[in-house]
Amino acid sequence: AQSVTQPDIHITVSEGASLELRCNYSYGATPYLFWYVQSPGQGLQLLLKYFSGDTLVQGIKGFEAEFKRSQSSFNLRKPSVHWSDAAEYFCAVGANQAGTALIFGKGTTLSVSS
Amino acid sequence: SAVISQKPSRDICQRGTSLTIQCQVDSQVTMMFWYRQQPGQSLTLIATANQGSEATYESGFVIDKFPISRPNLTFSTLTVSNMSPEDSSIYLCSVGRTANTGELFFGEGSRLTVL
Numbered sequence: 001a002q003s004v005t006q007p008d009i010h011i012t013v014s015e016g017a018s019l020e021l022r023c024n025y026s027y028g029a030t031p032y033l034f035w036y037v038q039s040p041g042q043g044l045q046l047l048l049k050y051f052s053g054d055t056l057v058q059g060i061k062g063f064e065a066e067f068k069r070s071q072s073s074f075n076l077r078k079p080s081v082h083w084s085d086a087a088e089y090f091c092a093v094g095a096n097q098a099g100t101a102l103i104f105g106k107g108t109t110l111s112v113s114s
Numbered sequence: 115s116a117v118i119s120q121k122p123s124r125d126i127c128q129r130g131t132s133l134t135i136q137c138q139v140d141s142q143v144t145m146m147f148w149y150r151q152q153p154g155q156s157l158t159l160i161a162t163a164n165q166g167s168e169a170t171y172e173s174g175f176v177i178d179k180f181p182i183s184r185p186n187l188t189f190s191t192l193t194v195s196n197m198s199p200e201d202s203s204i205y206l207c208s209v210g211r212t213a214n215t216g217e218l219f220f221g222e223g224s225r226l227t228v229l
Contacts, residue, residue, distance in 0.1 A: 046219075049216070090157065101147050101162055102218055
C-alpha cells in the first residue's frame with residue numbers, strides 16, 4: 001500500500017539552528033515527492049518537489065531535500081531556521097504522472113524557540 | 115501556479131444541515147481533488163472530480179454524504195450533507211496541471227464548524 005510516514009509529530013528548534021524533518025514513503029513505482037508547508041490559518045504552499053534527476057533538490061525559503069531511494073526517504077533540511085519557519089510541514093507522494101492525487105503524511109509541527 | 119478560490123472560507127453550521135463549498139480555478143484543469151483535514155490531522159482525499167463524469171470517491175467517503183459537481187473545467191462544488199460535529203474540518207480544493215510534474219495547488223480551504 002502507498003503511504004507516507006513522518007516519524008516526528010512535533011519538533012522544537014532554536015532560531016539559527018539547523019533543521020531536518022524526516023519522511024519515509026512506501027510506493028510501488030518511482031514516486032513524485034513533495035514537501036508542503038501550512039502556516040496557521042493558511043493554505044498549503046509547495047516548498048519543493050522531486051521527480052527525477054539530481055537527488056538533492058532546492059526549494060523556496062532556503063529549504064532543501066534529499067531523495068534516497070535505498071532508504072525510501074525524502075528528508076527536508078534547512079541550515080538555519082528562522083522564527084517565521086514555525087508551521088506544519090507535510091510530506092507527500094504521488095504517482096509518476098501529472099495530475100494525480102497525492103498521499104500525505106500526518107505532518108510535523110515545527111516550533112522555533114528564541 | 116494556479117489561483118484557486120474557495121467559498122465560504124469558514125462557516126458555523128447546525129447539526130443536520132448541509133453546506134455547499136465552491137471552488138473556482140483561474141484556468142482550465144482536467145482534474146480537481148477534494149481533501150479533508152480534520153483538526154490536528156493530515157489531509158485525506160475525499161474524491162477526484164473530472165469534468166463530464168461522476169466523481170470517484172475514496173474508501174470511507176460516499177456520494178450521498180459528499181456529493182460533488184463538476185460542471186466545467188474551472189469550477190467544482192462539494193456538499194457536506196446532514197452534518198454532524200464529526201464533519202468539523204477544513205475542506206480543501208486542489209488541482210494539478212497536466213503540463214507540470216505532479217504537484218497540486220491548493221485553495222486556502224473552507225473551515226467548517228458543526229455545532
